Amino acid sequence: MKKILATLLASAMAFTAIGGLAACGGSDNSGPVLKVWCPQEAISGYEKIVPQFKEKYPDYAKYTIMFEAKGESTVQTALGKDPSTGADVFFIPSDHLYKLYNRNVLQALPDNYKALVTERDEAFTYEFATINDKIMAFPATNDNGYFLYYDSTELTAEDVLSLDKIQSVAKAKNKHISFDYGDAYYVASFFIGTGCTFDFADASMKKYDTTLDSPEGMAAIEAYWNYFSTEKNNAPKSPSQVITNSDIVSGFAEGNYIAGIYGTWKWSEIKKKVPNAETKIKTAVLPSFTVGGETYDMGTFYGAKYCAVNALKSADTIPAALALAEFFTSEEGQLARYNATNAGPSNKNLTENNETIKNDPIIKTYRAQVQKKGYVQHDQADGFWAETGILNPVKKMATGEMKTLKDAKEELKTIAASIKIDKT
Secondary structure (H helix, E strand, C coil), rough: CCCCCCCCCCCCEEEEEEEEECCCCCCCCCCCEEEECCCCHHHHHHHHHHHHHHHHHHHHHHCEEEECCCCCCHHHHCCCCCCCCCHHHHHHEEEHHHHHHHHEEEEEHHHHHHHHHHHHHCHHHHHHHHEEEEECCEEEEEEEEEEEECCCCCCCCHHHHHHHHHHHHHHHHHHHEEEECCCHHHHHHHHHHHHCCEEEECCCCCCCEECCCCCHHHHHHHHHHHHHEEEEEEEECCCCCCCCCCCCHHHHHHHHHHEECCCCCHHHHHHHHHHHHHHHEECCCCEEEEECCCEECCCCCEEEEEEEEEEEECCCCCCHHHHHHHHHHHHHHHHHHHHHHCCCCEHHHHHHHCCCHCCHHHHHHHHHHHHHHHEECHHHHHHHCCCCCCCHHHHHHHHCCCCCCCHHHHHHHHHHHHEEEEEE
């Protein structure tokens, strides 16, 4: 999955070192070092359990564990032309697995770790990471998708079943709906809803096909026209139009937004910055939308996040990196990340037996969304994510640059043709 997400602090470069007798934030680094690339918001959770890792794996107690803040969606780019200079351990979204596998960056899990993973994690997560019968990374979360957050003082549970209703309430109250139309990850939601497909044929990534140029794609782009375009809605240009791509947190905090579409990762920030968030802000599966007399459900990409080991590092270091990745994705590690960030675990014992996690409304909504309308997020063609990809016509509708639905449909056909690949 792409992201995740530009919202995962792609530019953060904060460092923390923990090792030997060193306190958090400092180390003489005289011994061996394991560098970990990790989302900023998850670092505190993993830092706390480093002593437990060293207790479980005393052979690696001499290692200094150095964290560098880096969102999952940024790792592929950060590895650059020479991935051997990157981190020893890093977290990635599911839709980066094929590309990194083809670059020989991912260290396959040895049999002992493979047995651990297949015993403790949900089958979807490790099966997704299995390429040519090898598991290429440790499942870390099973929560990578999006759904609706809404202000329950402005909208009812019945209101949020329909995008038409949400939009009409927002218009009547002169308030807004947050939707990141500058990101193909979210823009895919209407296309998923109408039944479009977009995938590589297999891990070789030699053939990519899509039905964006099908009747289903045309229905989705027409729906975007109906809901988003300033021309259709006689609305002023963003950011004052009803549907905007401004962040939901400040909008909720200031009382200007009534709903928005994000994933589990947004909840910790909402709780911190929005007064009375735990009683005021609710979640629901994505609403239905209408186009051409038909009703569809908005859909989500979904997948897992993984902790991977860099296969291009020193052979002496890789065993320690594998042990660290195993521990960060163990029950203890996944619980630490949940406590720090509200991330949904892939660990079966946590999802089935931990009462707090079982009853967590955010995680329950994510799983309900996947069950209702979800599309497994494998790697996408580069053109899918590009500024000239599917987000482009939607962004131009929202800003008033796209003047007719016919133009939008023609542009979508061009986009579909440009991202199809057949090198078989």
